[in-house]
Amino acid sequence: MHKIVLIDDDINIITSLEMVLRSAGFSTNSYTDGLVAIEKIKQNQPDIIILDIKMPRIDGLEVCNRIRKFSDIPIIFLTSKDSEIDELIGLRLGADDYIRKPFSHNLLIERIKSILRRFHKESVSIKSKDVLNLSHLTMNNETMLCSWKEDNIDLTATEFLILKFLISRPGVIRSRDDLINEAFRESLKKEDRVIDSHIKRIRKKFLSVDRNFDMIKTIYGIGYKIQ
Numbered sequence: 001m002h003k004i005v006l007i008d009d010d011i012n013i014i015t016s017l018e019m020v021l022r023s024a025g026f027s028t029n030s031y032t033d034g035l036v037a038i039e040k041i042k043q044n045q046p047d048i049i050i051l052d053i054k055m056p057r058i059d060g061l062e063v064c065n066r067i068r069k070f071s072d073i074p075i076i077f078l079t080s081k082d083s084e085i086d087e088l089i090g091l092r093l094g095a096d097d098y099i100r101k102p103f104s105h106n107l108l109i110e111r112i113k114s115i116l117r118r119f120h121k122e123s124v125s126i127k128s129k130d131v132l133n134l135s136h137l138t139m140n141n142e143t144m145l146c147s148w149k150e151d152n153i154d155l156t157a158t159e160f161l162i163l164k165f166l167i168s169r170p171g172v173i174r175s176r177d178d179l180i181n182e183a184f185r186e187s188l189k190k191e192d193r194v195i196d197s198h199i200k201r202i203r204k205k206f207l208s209v210d211r212n213f214d215m216i217k218t219i220y221g222i223g224y225k226i227q
Contacts (some may be wrong), residue, residue, distance in 0.1 A: 006030040009033075047072045053107070068156075076112070078103075130142060132168070180195055
């Protein structure tokens with residue numbers, strides 16, 4: 001049974017989501033305080049986190065930022081209709097998806113199932129020899145580990161899928177739609193800015209170990225390629 005952590009200061013939303021998720025076959029742990037949630041997650045990591053952005057004391061963006069320092073657990077943000085800036089910041093911090101309030105419970109369940117299908121290896125047959133190499137870049141599909149010049153690059157699962165798709169055909173331009181379909185293949189339609197945000201994070205991580213890293217090329221108006 002997959003475990004989901006809910007973090008929201010609105011007890012009514014927590015109660016409602018707990019009922020829906022449990023009826024869908026998930027187990028849940030809920031927290032109304034972001035700091036408490038972070039400590040609990042460190043002790044016992046769930047399969048997915050559903051995180052509200054607007055919370056007192058410590059908001060969801062900071063919660064996401066702190067979690068990303070020790071874990072790549074998939075994170076879905078709950079956002080309000082007018083919080084586009086927060087959505088972009090959240091994606092740059094490493095969130096995997098977002099859903100705007102008010103939302104359909106069925107929609108949320110589908111987003112959760114889509115992420116679980118993408119992120120958990122039991123749903124995918126992967127051979128241990130499936131290792132990709134290009135120049136100083138190495139990607140291991142079995143362990144989802146990535147390295148550059150023997151330095152580990154800590155990618156989220158979504159970032160790994162995007163980079164893997166680029167490296168599979170070096171020099172070939174991949175449109176944003178191609179990357180969206182690959183990284184979110186079973187999710188609903190995403191906007192271009194989602195891919196742009198993930199690419200920025202991927203580049204930043206490589207640049208943190210090699211300031212001369214420039215393998216990922218932007219083809220303006222079209223998409224990206226790696227060479």
